[in-house]
Amino acid sequence: MSSTRPAMPTTVTGLEAEIAARRERLGHTIDELAHRVSPKTILHRQTEAAKARFADVATTPEGELRVERLAAAVAVVAVVGGLFVYRRLRRH
Template sequence: MATRPALPATVPALEAEIAARRERLGHTIDELAHRVSPKTILHRRTEAAKARFADVATTPEGDLRVERLAAVVAVVAVVGGLALYRRLHRR
């Protein structure tokens, strides 16, 4: 069972303890507000996407994985071509 720290006995000591706790709480709230701000979330997501892309597109030595990039380009070209074909032949 954890023991509680002894509370300061004097009024000025209690006031100082309350002020210190209020300061720590203010810093905690500021940190939480920063973590959940849309700008911070977007930055974290962008960095994670860049890291995933780097993992997929490069070898551990840092060389490009040309075969993977070529496959992605081919898929994009086929999907784009199909979309263009459907759009042109609807009319």
């Protein structure tokens, strides 16, 4: 497997231009990596993924709400909330 690389410049001016171009590309790469790992970007990515998962669960492929799934989720939240309130009231 041989990789074809562009010919390296042979003049000092050509070498300086190649170094400047590589430095510029490296700078852009570092900026892109820093952007990808920033907390704000990670949070945005995770939020979008959560929205997509919710949409997959809560809607049909045609875009209609799956009422039975939403009702089940509301029922679970109500039961857990009710248990929490019941335990709090029994302690006092």
